[in-house]
Amino acid sequence: xxxxxxxxxxxxxxxxxxxxxxxxxxxxxxxxxxDVGRYGGCFAVSLGLLEEFGPERIRDTPLSESAFVGAxxxxxxxxxxxxxxxxxxxxxxxxLDQIMNNAATLLHMSGGQFAVPLVIRMTTGAGRQxxxxxxxxxxxxxxxxxxxxxxxPATLEDARxxxxxxxxxxxxxxxxxxxxxxxMAGVLPPDAGAVDIDxxxxxxxxxxxxxxxxxxxxxxxxxxxEELAGGGIEAEVVDLRTLxxxxxxxxxxxxxxxxxxxxxxxxxxxxxxxxxxxxxIMEQAFYDLDAPVERVCSAEVxxxxxxxxxxxxxxxxxxxxxxxxxxxG
Amino acid sequence: MSPRxxxxxxxxxxxxxxxxxxHHAGLLRxxxxxxxxxxxxxxxxxxxxxxxxxxxxxxxxxxAVGVNQALTPDDAIVSTYREHGHALVRGIPxxxxxxxxxxxxxxxxxxxxxxxxxxxxxxxxxxxxAIVGGGLPLAVGVALAxxxxxRSRVTACxxxxxxxxxxxxxxxxxxxxxxxxxxxxxxxxxxxxxxxxLARAQAQTDxxxxxxxxxxxxWAVDGMDVLAVEQAARHAADAVxxxxxxxxxxxxxxxxxxxxxxxPDRYRDKTEIEEWKRHDPIDALAARMRxxxxxxxxxxxxxxADLAAELAVAIDKARGDPLEPVTDLTRFVYSPRRx
Numbered sequence: 001x002x003x004x005x006x007x008x009x010x011x012x013x014x015x016x017x018x019x020x021x022x023x024x025x026x027x028x029x030x031x032x033x034x035d036v037g038r039y040g041g042c043f044a045v046s047l048g049l050l051e052e053f054g055p056e057r058i059r060d061t062p063l064s065e066s067a068f069v070g071a072x073x074x075x076x077x078x079x080x081x082x083x084x085x086x087x088x089x090x091x092x093x094x095x096l097d098q099i100m101n102n103a104a105t106l107l108h109m110s111g112g113q114f115a116v117p118l119v120i121r122m123t124t125g126a127g128r129q130x131x132x133x134x135x136x137x138x139x140x141x142x143x144x145x146x147x148x149x150x151x152x153p154a155t156l157e158d159a160r161x162x163x164x165x166x167x168x169x170x171x172x173x174x175x176x177x178x179x180x181x182x183x184m185a186g187v188l189p190p191d192a193g194a195v196d197i198d199x200x201x202x203x204x205x206x207x208x209x210x211x212x213x214x215x216x217x218x219x220x221x222x223x224x225x226e227e228l229a230g231g232g233i234e235a236e237v238v239d240l241r242t243l244x245x246x247x248x249x250x251x252x253x254x255x256x257x258x259x260x261x262x263x264x265x266x267x268x269x270x271x272x273x274x275x276x277x278x279x280x281i282m283e284q285a286f287y288d289l290d291a292p293v294e295r296v297c298s299a300e301v302x303x304x305x306x307x308x309x310x311x312x313x314x315x316x317x318x319x320x321x322x323x324x325x326x327x328x329g
Numbered sequence: 330m331s332p333r334x335x336x337x338x339x340x341x342x343x344x345x346x347x348x349x350x351x352h353h354a355g356l357l358r359x360x361x362x363x364x365x366x367x368x369x370x371x372x373x374x375x376x377x378x379x380x381x382x383x384x385x386x387x388x389x390x391x392x393a394v395g396v397n398q399a400l401t402p403d404d405a406i407v408s409t410y411r412e413h414g415h416a417l418v419r420g421i422p423x424x425x426x427x428x429x430x431x432x433x434x435x436x437x438x439x440x441x442x443x444x445x446x447x448x449x450x451x452x453x454x455x456x457x458x459a460i461v462g463g464g465l466p467l468a469v470g471v472a473l474a475x476x477x478x479x480r481s482r483v484t485a486c487x488x489x490x491x492x493x494x495x496x497x498x499x500x501x502x503x504x505x506x507x508x509x510x511x512x513x514x515x516x517x518x519x520x521x522x523x524x525x526x527l528a529r530a531q532a533q534t535d536x537x538x539x540x541x542x543x544x545x546x547x548w549a550v551d552g553m554d555v556l557a558v559e560q561a562a563r564h565a566a567d568a569v570x571x572x573x574x575x576x577x578x579x580x581x582x583x584x585x586x587x588x589x590x591x592x593p594d595r596y597r598d599k600t601e602i603e604e605w606k607r608h609d610p611i612d613a614l615a616a617r618m619r620x621x622x623x624x625x626x627x628x629x630x631x632x633x634a635d636l637a638a639e640l641a642v643a644i645d646k647a648r649g650d651p652l653e654p655v656t657d658l659t660r661f662v663y664s665p666r667r668x
Contacts, residue, residue: 111436
């Protein structure tokens with residue numbers, strides 16, 4: 001197994017520990033997806049689990065996203081607690097019918113009779129030069145859909161702790177793991193366990209501007225906050241954690257402290273999650289704002305392959321710092 | 330007349346019918362229930378009492394009734410948007426199905442689904458699915474759960490010939506065969522995907538051949554003959570239940586009415602429809618029963634009168650049943666209880 005070094009845990013290992021714990025704790029839990037077993041997972045998250053839990057519970061599937069996501073929904077209806085892994089969010093579009101028309105909708109269409117306790121994990125995001133069909137951040141689309149709960153673990157604690165809570169949820173939960181995070185490593189307390197999947201978190205307190213972000217850009221926002229601090233601007237960094245439903249309370253409380261907002265979102269700007277957060281701030285905290293809400297999003301272009309163009313397309317520290325300085329004035 | 334019915338004792342007394350005759354009478358009654366239910370739906374739709382999409386099963390009744398004979402209460406059904414027949418024979422009360430047509434809280438989906446989305450947890454009826462092919466993956470999963478838990482159950486998955494053109498059909502037949510899951514695939518081939526004739530959509534129109542290529546037993550059945558459907562379904566369901574992996578039945582049938590209430594039915598030749606009506610599954614069974622002396626005098630009219638009364642009660646009840654208050658609009662989006 002991959003190791004993050006002595007005393008350290010990687011994001012990948014935290015996810016794996018969560019999977020292992022769930023498989024040990026509940027015999028209804030199983031993992032299903034492309035290459036989750038013998039290959040060890042496309043991103044090596046499930047490496048070693050096949051050997052420990054066997055092919056019934058670490059279930060390799062054909063490249064049939066719609067069938068195996070739908071099978072996860074059906075198995076959830078049948079009393080199991082499936083975890084379905086989709087390699088990347090771009091591939092999840094092949095299963096969008098099942099996610100939207102079945103997972104998100106069955107409880108409602110059946111008048112409350114059929115809940116779907118399903119967890120879907122998938123990789124999202126750019127930064128690895130894998131071009132325009134493996135790099136997008138479409139979690140904002142999923143966050144549009146009533147009936148789904150959308151979470152984005154950005155820290156080791158959340159990578160370790162969100163899965164169990166998601167499995168306990170009676171409704172479908174989609175977990176978006178940013179591809180740039182798998183190798184992130186740090187010290188995870190030995191007693192790390194389940195965490196809530198309802199609230200946003202303040203990752204760095206500040207007084208001058210709120211940097212609101214999630215997932216893969218949390219680290220970027222924290223770096224930007226560090227740089228801003230060097231220039232005398234104390235930025236508060238809010239990690240949304242749960243993208244649907246949004247934790248309006250934590251967002252608005254931060255806005256009321258700082259009166260200035262920069263939203264950092266790796267999705268495309270138009271119709272983005274950043275747009276939703278911005279609109280909610282306008283609706284709920286307009287008179288607390290001292291400056292227009294700023295957004296730093298991905299450029300509206302399919303992700304290019306060359307490093308310099310990919311970097312230019314993504315929300316990076318200089319753009320965040322510039323936006324924060326504009327807001328602070 | 331069958332020879333054994335010629336004895337005076339059998340004709341002159343009101344002795345209990347033979348088990349076979351009683352069975353046939355039950356099948357006839359179920360097919361008539363579907364037919365009369367839907368005929369009333371047409372009236373109610375035209376009168377503006379029920380709305381939305383209503384897809385009629387008239388002509389295809391032998392399929393639902395015959396397949397249902399092979400299922401036990403523990404088995405599951407995954408169905409389509411043309412599912413009134415499947416729901417009624419599965420045992421969802423007529424009152425609950427009718428109330429659903431009216432969008433009332435007493436409907437089998439609490440009024441939230443309507444004609445295309447009938448659900449019932451008690452009878453493991455996993456819904457009318459209105460995305461063509463969209464139910465197949467669900468059936469795979471329901472069967473997977475049964476298999477993983479060691480439960481000896483069958484999931485009957487209904488879909489039409491149109492679904493054969495969808496990728497989900499091919500993904501799911503492969504997956505069930507690969508994992509040897511207990512699914513009974515029931516392809517209701519009524520020859521038209523809405524307005525597109527099978528031969529205009531499929532290079533290979535022998536659908537059982539398509540299914541067999543995925544490595545499962547598959548054969549075509551006369552879907553207008555309820556006894557043939559029952560026999561095939563029993564054979565297939567027994568094999569599925571016994572661990573024989575998925576089976577596929579191509580049930581060759583025909584809808585006598587248009588695709589939906591909006592459909593002007595311009596794509597079918599009227600003589601073709603008339604020709605198929607000569608194979609009406611209800612007429613066919615009734616004729617067979619008459620020939621065997623199992624249906625005499627005005628017995629058919631008596632069943633009809635009985636059903637008419639039952640439907641009248643269901644309609645009256647549905648009319649009076651409550652609508653959900655608008656204050657409940659966002660119910661059933663998430664489960665009420667979370668940990």
